[in-house]
Amino acid sequence: MKNALTIQATLIALLLWSTIAAAQASRTQQLLVLRVPELNSVSLAAGMVTVLIPGRAENHAAPPDGQVKLLWTVTGENRKITVAIDRNPVRPALRLIPQDITPGAAVAQVEMAPLAQEPHDFLVDVSRSAGSCLIRFDAAGGSPRDAEPTMHLVTYTVTGG
Amino acid sequence: MKPLISKGIRLGGICAVLGILAARPAEAQALRVNGGSITLTMTTGVAGATLVDVQNTTCTLRYRRQSRISKITVSTSCPGQKFALRVLATNVSDGVAAPEVTLQDGNPSIDLVTSIPTSGFRNGNCTLRYTVSATFEDGNSTELGNDVHSVSYTLQAQ
Numbered sequence: 001m002k003n004a005l006t007i008q009a010t011l012i013a014l015l016l017w018s019t020i021a022a023a024q025a026s027r028t029q030q031l032l033v034l035r036v037p038e039l040n041s042v043s044l045a046a047g048m049v050t051v052l053i054p055g056r057a058e059n060h061a062a063p064p065d066g067q068v069k070l071l072w073t074v075t076g077e078n079r080k081i082t083v084a085i086d087r088n089p090v091r092p093a094l095r096l097i098p099q100d101i102t103p104g105a106a107v108a109q110v111e112m113a114p115l116a117q118e119p120h121d122f123l124v125d126v127s128r129s130a131g132s133c134l135i136r137f138d139a140a141g142g143s144p145r146d147a148e149p150t151m152h153l154v155t156y157t158v159t160g161g
Numbered sequence: 162m163k164p165l166i167s168k169g170i171r172l173g174g175i176c177a178v179l180g181i182l183a184a185r186p187a188e189a190q191a192l193r194v195n196g197g198s199i200t201l202t203m204t205t206g207v208a209g210a211t212l213v214d215v216q217n218t219t220c221t222l223r224y225r226r227q228s229r230i231s232k233i234t235v236s237t238s239c240p241g242q243k244f245a246l247r248v249l250a251t252n253v254s255d256g257v258a259a260p261e262v263t264l265q266d267g268n269p270s271i272d273l274v275t276s277i278p279t280s281g282f283r284n285g286n287c288t289l290r291y292t293v294s295a296t297f298e299d300g301n302s303t304e305l306g307n308d309v310h311s312v313s314y315t316l317q318a319q
Contacts, residue, residue: 025315025316025317025318026191026192026224026315026316026317027192027313027314027315027316028192028193028194028313028314029194029311029312029313029314030194030196030197030198030199030220030311030312030314031198031199031309031310031311031312032198032199032200032201032246032291032309032310032311032312033198033199033200033201033307033308033309033310034200034201034203034244034246034293034302034307034308034309034310035200035201035202035203035302035307036202036203036212036243036244036293036295036299036300036301036302037202037203037204037301037302037303038301038303038304039203039204039205039206039212039301040206041206041207041208042208043208043209071208071209071210072208072209073206073207073208073209073210073211073212073297074297075206075212075295075297075299075300075301076300076301076303076304077300077304128297128298128299128300129297129298130208130209130210130211130296130297131209132209
């Protein structure tokens, strides 16, 4: 009789266990891979800017500059933005002066002298940052009388450095 | 007496085995992710602003109603997580979608679908909407490696 009770208790325990097993939480898993390639982006708020050179008869009262806004987003390390012009010479020589820079970006002023097709550092240490600055074009010298209206293509590049 | 005990043992054993066998497949099929492993890639950054979020809605979750009101929770394991991942259950057929869940390595499970009703063997399903977001400060996978998430879904009593 004692054995029979023990067996019954065991059976009940087994049945309860199986019931509990059926009511246990179910679980499933999924593997997700997130990939963020290096994304470096630079753009200009205005596509074309006219730079007025003082000294020409019709521009006596004009300020010696034109302005354009440069924006960038950089996810890479050790990156900088360089600037280059399509062809030489530029007369008079022009300088690009960055202003109102988003905090956190160290800046090197660049003079875009004649024979300056080689890219020059413009904004350095823009690693993992997003920001903007105003670019003022300024005449750096030369004879305004010699200046004839010319069109140039200026290229901004995010590069290592 | 002895033959009766032997019969009882046999009967009990059969019941227990049947119970276990019945429980195992039920557990295996009660919750399932359809869609397999996926890779989410961010491709666009707006100059002067943030990176553009990427969404994926190709995966679904299939779940079976339980004997009690139940819910589905979600958690993730992603050592060294760098980028943000969120998940939202949409098109929920049975139950109520919880607000979008931010998946952070090591965080406890968070409700994804709640109030899944009882009754019958009816299956419910929903669409999983994953959203990846990152900022320029998070860096990139080329230099830091990809984030690999093992996302766990659990169906349990509420």
